[in-house]
Amino acid sequence: MSEIILEMKNITKEFPGVKALENVNFKVEKGEIHALCGENGAGKSTLMKVLSGVYSNGEYTGDIIFENKVCEFKTIKDSENLGIVIIHQELALIPEMTIAENIFLGNERAKKGIIDWRETERKTSDLLNKVGLKESPNTKIKNIGVGKQQLTEIAKALSKDVKLLILDEPTAALNEGDSENLLHLLLELKKQGISAIIISHKLNEVTKVSDSITILRDGKTIETIDVVKEKVSEERIIKGMVGRDLENRYPERTPKIGDIIFQVKDWNVYHPTQSDWKIIDNINMNIRKGEIVGIAGLMGAGRTEFAMSVFGQSYGKNISGKIYINGKEEKLHTINRAIEMGVAYVTEDRKNYGLVLIDDIKRNITLSNLKKISKKFIIDEDVEVREAEEFRRKFNIKTPSVEQKTVNLSGGNQQKVVLSKWIFSEPEILILDEPTRGIDVGAKYEIYTIINELARNGKGVLMISSELPELLGMCDRIYTMSEGRLTGELNKDEATQETIMAYMTKGRRD
Known part of the structure; x- marks a missing residue:
């Protein structure tokens, strides 16, 4: 019989006017990867905050039993001392500090009150080797990408002798390559006896690595599925999450595409602080009325930088090129001017820049x-x-x-x-940067419906997404980007994941 490392019994948590969790029951076996699935607002993150001590004992009812002992966590430190470590969706690293400093922040390697930097760097190197991150311990966080930052967070968890690792949307901001590396690392940690709880809306990843899946809906436990014994499809998980079959991931739309409403010509953008670094290189593109146009590209391709530079020059320096709206050249030098001219930008970072x-x-x-x-x-x-x-x-x-x-x-x-x-x-052109990142399939469908309605009303929509199936399911036309330049343009009927990936990873369009 498998050993249970964690059991949460009858967990109930209320906020003003909202019962976030109601008698939730949840078990995790030692050495397994257990996925927690549910729509946004189902209570997944709240349950993990209860477990990790973000919500202290007394702020909820029910019992947490870890390694056969009832636990009452007052702080995050209390749960970490037992080997329960949570990595939140918004990474908690300090950009100006080094990898080593971040990993041992609050857990310093010291002798007689003085930090032993040699020991700190040595242990950091060991941890980086464990997670497969080939970086110097002295590299600053601001100089590495999001995928490497995620690995740094896991290395930080390992430095605390983790027994149960909780990951909240660990691949939401990662490209496919970085996502694959992280999932592989989870499987390696599993071999070392480390249990993991993973919250993810990417159901293909959930079915790939999980041993068990628990589904929450409206703050209640719906079911736990043994993936080892039962072959589980994404449709099966979705039905548990939303309480019904979701026959189509993308709502049907018959496009009515009109004249060009938005056009960018010979667009060039330089880095805001490194004046010789060209971020966007001679981009030419257009959007028609009633059309949903996608931009695909790997992380670092320049998609967000392009969108922000177009939206009132909110990114970059030495910007050159022309923007035409309904055939007339317009100067969008400020965000206010962009809004006045009917351009809107939904940022990928809703917490810091969107709300x-x-x-x-x-x-x-x-x-x-x-x-x-x-x-x-x-x-x-x-x-x-x-x-x-x-x-x-x-x-x-x-x-x-x-x-x-x-x-x-x-x-x-x-x-x-x-x-x-x-x-x-009341925009005429809406730029959407990762509009469904970290969102469940039910909420995604609702947002897709909103986007389709905008297009049906004659608006032009530019959609940036790291999820190729999303671009294929929603867009009438797709541009591909690499290293700041457009590398391809595909109509809906000729676009496949393979062709898009080929344009994203090699060759530039002249």
Whole structure:
């Protein structure tokens, strides 16, 4: 009989007006990879915050039993001392510090109160070897990519003698290569007897590495599936998550494509601090009315930098080139000017750049177009509430009130607020940068429906995504990027994952 390393019994956690968890039961066997699946707002992250001590004993009811002992964690440090380590979706590394300094921050290698840097670097090198990261311990975090930062977080967990590793959306920000490396590492850690809990909306990855899958829905345990004994399809998991079959991942759309609404010619952008580093190199592209155009590229290809530079030159220096809207050249030198000309940009980083998390939902939605809810420069609060309520209803934002703080929403509902904000600005061109990152399949479908409605109303949509099936399922045309340049352009009927990947990884379009 397998040994149970963790059991959570009848866990209930409430927030004002919301019961996030209701009598949740959850078991993890020693040395297994256990996936936790559910829609946004199902309670996955809340359950892991209870387990890791983010929510201390007394803020919830129920029992945590780890290695056959009932535990009462007051802080994260308490859970880490027992070998339970959580890696959050938003990485907690300090960019200006080195890999070694980050790994042993708060857990310093010291003798008589003085840090032993030689020992710190030696142990860091050992940990980096374990996770397969070929970097110097003295490399600063700001100088390595997101994939390597994720490996650094795992190395940091290993430095704490981890027994149970919790990973919340570990591959959400990674390209396919980095994702594969991380999943391989999890399997290697499993061989060393380390148990893992993985929260992920990438169901193909869940079925690939998991031994068991527990599904939560509306804060309740629905079922636990033994993947070793039962062959599990993605459709089977989705049915458990949403409570119904989801026959099509992408809503049907019959495109009605009109004239060119947005055109970029000979677009060049240099790095904001390194003036000789050309980030975007001579890009030419266009979007038509009613058309959804995708941009595919590996991490570092320049997709986000291009989008930000076009949106009011919010990225880069020495920008040159021309932008045409409805055939007329326009100067979009500032974000305000871009918004005035009907361009909106939904950032990939909704928490830092897309939302004011400490403010309420209604204020976040109306921020982009205060003129619409104002009279003589004074906000009409009744109009503001009415407009926000309309978006809450239309986009199915799961919240008891638009007065709710945005920080209390799940990732999927936060993303709907971001979309609402920019649609409220009444754009003609909407740039979407990773619009469904870290979002479950049910919420994705709702967002896809919103995007299709925009296109149906004659808007031009530019969609950046690292998920090739998403681009293939949603876009009428796809551009590929590599090293800051466009390398290909494919119509929907000629695009496949293989052709897109070929253009993303080799050859540049002249």
